[in-house]
Amino acid sequence: xxxxxxxxxxxxxxxxxxxxxxxxxxxxxxxxxxxxxxxxxxxxxxxxxxxxxxxxxxxxxxxxxxxxxxxxxxxxxxxxxxxxxxxxxxxxxxxxxxxxxxxxxxxxxxxxxxxxxxxxxxxxxxxxxxxxxxxxxxxxxxxxxxxxxxxx
Numbered sequence: 106x107x108x109x110x111x112x113x114x115x116x117x118x119x120x121x122x123x124x125x126x127x128x129x130x131x132x133x134x135x136x137x138x139x140x141x142x143x144x145x146x147x148x149x150x151x152x153x154x155x156x157x158x159x160x161x162x163x164x165x166x167x168x169x170x171x172x173x174x175x176x177x178x179x180x181x182x183x184x185x186x187x188x189x190x191x192x193x194x195x196x197x198x199x200x201x202x203x204x205x206x207x208x209x210x211x212x213x214x215x216x217x218x219x220x221x222x223x224x225x226x227x228x229x230x231x232x233x234x235x236x237x238x239x240x241x242x243x244x245x246x247x248x249x250x251x252x253x254x255x256x257x
Contacts, residue, residue: 106163106194108201111153116143118162119155122186128219129184132245151181154201156194163189166198168206168214177254178206180216199232203255213256220249229253 111119120139123129129139146153146167156164164185170178180202185195206214218225220239230236234253241249 106156106158106197108154108156108198111143111147111155111165113144113147115153115155115162116140116147119143119153119165122162122165122184123182125187126184127187128222131219131248146181152202152205154198154205156185156198158189158194162186164194164198166202168202170206170209170211174215175213176211177213177215178209178211180214183216195228196232203257207257213254216253217244217250218253220251226251226253 117140120136120143123134123139123143124136126134143153146169149169152168152170154166154168155162165182166180166184167182168178168180183195183198183202185198203214214234216229216234217240218229220226226236232255234255237252237254239249239251243250
């Protein structure tokens with residue numbers, strides 16, 4: 106497995122990965138909408154990391170650098186393909202993401218985690234993230250998010 110920075114050639118397989126996610130379907134993500142937001146993100150120079158395993162896109166981490174909130178970076182999405190979870194891929198993507206944003210000057214990494222996603226919450230807490238609070242209906246009506254933070 107290797108982790109690389111996304112290029113335009115990764116957009117289609119990443120959009121497919123996003124559209125296949127049961128969690129992202131709750132947010133009404135389709136292949137078309139995923140393609141559009143990925144292209145926007147790459148144009149804006151967001152950092153999109155791609156995990157490639159056996160020649161296939163197996164996961165991704167999407168980060169947005171910001172000077173807001175005391176130079177925090179925002180983890181927009183960490184996603185591992187169904188069937189490839191619980192093998193260390195998410196941990197590898199997260200570690201690389203943290204190194205990248207920290208070396209770029211970020212003092213913190215923040216993210217929103219779907220409050221009902223216990224597995225993801227446990228994953229982030231196990232990697233040193235603290236739940237700051239909840240934001241019901243912030244991203245999508247009827248879905249509550251929890252704000253997580255890690256500082257270094």
